[in-house]
Amino acid sequence: MGSMDFRTEQRQTQTLSPRLQHAVRLLQLSSLEFAQQVHDALGKNPFLEEDGNPDDQGDDGLSPEQAAEAQEAREAQEAAAETMAAPEGDLPGEGDRDMWQADGLGSGKRADDDETSALDMMAVPTSLAAHLHGQLAVLPLTLRDLVLAKVIVESLDDDGYLRTDLQEMIEVADLDPAATLEEMQIALKRVQALEPAGVAARSVSECLLAQLSTIEDENAREIARHIIGEHLNCLAAKDVSTMARALGRTPAEIEAVCDRIRRLDPRPGWRFGSTQLQYVIPDVIVRKVRGQWNVQLNPAIIPKVRLNQVYAELFQRHKRGVQNAEMATHLQEAKWTMRNVEQRFSTILSVAEAIVSRQKHFLEFGAMAMKPLGLREIADELGLHESTVSRVTNNKYMATPIGVFELKYFFSRAMTTASGGACSGTAIRGLIKDIIEAEAPMAPLSDAEIARQLATQGLQVARRTVTKYRQLLKIEAVERRRRHAPS
Numbered sequence: 001m002g003s004m005d006f007r008t009e010q011r012q013t014q015t016l017s018p019r020l021q022h023a024v025r026l027l028q029l030s031s032l033e034f035a036q037q038v039h040d041a042l043g044k045n046p047f048l049e050e051d052g053n054p055d056d057q058g059d060d061g062l063s064p065e066q067a068a069e070a071q072e073a074r075e076a077q078e079a080a081a082e083t084m085a086a087p088e089g090d091l092p093g094e095g096d097r098d099m100w101q102a103d104g105l106g107s108g109k110r111a112d113d114d115e116t117s118a119l120d121m122m123a124v125p126t127s128l129a130a131h132l133h134g135q136l137a138v139l140p141l142t143l144r145d146l147v148l149a150k151v152i153v154e155s156l157d158d159d160g161y162l163r164t165d166l167q168e169m170i171e172v173a174d175l176d177p178a179a180t181l182e183e184m185q186i187a188l189k190r191v192q193a194l195e196p197a198g199v200a201a202r203s204v205s206e207c208l209l210a211q212l213s214t215i216e217d218e219n220a221r222e223i224a225r226h227i228i229g230e231h232l233n234c235l236a237a238k239d240v241s242t243m244a245r246a247l248g249r250t251p252a253e254i255e256a257v258c259d260r261i262r263r264l265d266p267r268p269g270w271r272f273g274s275t276q277l278q279y280v281i282p283d284v285i286v287r288k289v290r291g292q293w294n295v296q297l298n299p300a301i302i303p304k305v306r307l308n309q310v311y312a313e314l315f316q317r318h319k320r321g322v323q324n325a326e327m328a329t330h331l332q333e334a335k336w337t338m339r340n341v342e343q344r345f346s347t348i349l350s351v352a353e354a355i356v357s358r359q360k361h362f363l364e365f366g367a368m369a370m371k372p373l374g375l376r377e378i379a380d381e382l383g384l385h386e387s388t389v390s391r392v393t394n395n396k397y398m399a400t401p402i403g404v405f406e407l408k409y410f411f412s413r414a415m416t417t418a419s420g421g422a423c424s425g426t427a428i429r430g431l432i433k434d435i436i437e438a439e440a441p442m443a444p445l446s447d448a449e450i451a452r453q454l455a456t457q458g459l460q461v462a463r464r465t466v467t468k469y470r471q472l473l474k475i476e477a478v479e480r481r482r483r484h485a486p487s
Helices: 018-027 031-044 064-085 094-100 128-136 143-154 166-173 181-192 204-209 218-230 232-237 240-247 251-261 309-318 321-358 360-365 375-382 386-393 425-437 447-456 463-472
Strands: 048-050 284-289 292-297 305-307 397-400 403-406 414-416 422-424
Touching: 018 321, 018 386, 031 048, 031 305, 031 321, 128 143, 128 181, 143 166, 143 181, 166 181, 204 218, 218 232, 218 240, 218 251, 232 240, 240 251, 284 321, 292 321, 305 321, 309 321, 321 360, 321 375, 321 386, 375 386, 422 425, 425 447, 425 463, 447 463
Parallel strands: 284 397
Antiparallel strands: 048 305, 284 292, 397 403, 414 422
């Protein structure tokens, strides 16, 4: 029968402190996400404040008590100045909104203010509905016809298409007597006659057919009408041969018309409204100065935040036991935030400098000169963990004279050449792109043929690897790249 006993055993394990966990979490954020995190911390933590202009007069040289009194005096003076500048009756309340927005656009300036602000000069994006309503307003329509046309306009989606059945829209119009289906169809035709061409279409083919008037050549326009109406799937698949046989035309004629059709706009609604664009803000900027590549942090991404020393020293001087636990937590988090901000940008800069020192030839000569580079190589040099380097290189960008690249773009595994050397995957992708760009349009190269050309240059690359790299470059397969010679 087994016996039970108790033993003490000592083991060493690595655990991340709360501060390090917070630092790791912040390190993997993009510059915009990190800025938002710091902004949120500024709003919640009384020990953090925005770092103003260095030219501003501060409270340097004063004791904490004197600095606090000076701050209170400034706030009282500002409050008094505001009260004197805005006597009773001139405050912008609900009843005085007309005076403050006399221009009817909500610009926020006084009616007697002749100055123009930057906001007044900003271009206001026009929505598709507003654009169409403006055209309807100048047409000689009865009130009933105008209401039906506006119902159509308000039912369009962001692409400019009408996805709602006309029968359902009769109830939406809510007219007395009720609108008929024929009236709704007439209203639809009126809206479809407006600019941009193709608006209020109920299908892609209807949208494209409405734009055929932009094709000047009558013969090409007739071919395009048949392709859009009868062979839209073949058009999407670039199946020129099938369309040529069906329409009794040469492949070259069909190809030329297809090129013209692709210049039409299948989403006319996208021309209007404010489109949210995602901008890439580089974390580091690389320049060549006196023959040497210089790496520096982008000042625009560094948060303007600092520890409020006055509040911190006052708290340290007057803290009393348990009742100040919440403030003590805020102070500790503020210190962590400042350390993490410094550590984040120091790590990003160190990694970027290490990358640039190894990829100088890429900056000089382009993708063909990219060297193989692994995360471990950078981690060993900087004394960091490989996972830390991985976090730094994700969602962080480097601005160079030849473009903006994510830091992880500079890493790729080594591929052995016939001579025993090493070549990066990025360089091979660049070579594949050059080979395809130099191919004959009427005799494009297959992936196997590209692999054979690479082999003649000493690069043993499998056909499936060529296919993968071609797809990463967003280059179509051989048959879709093939062009037909005019007869």
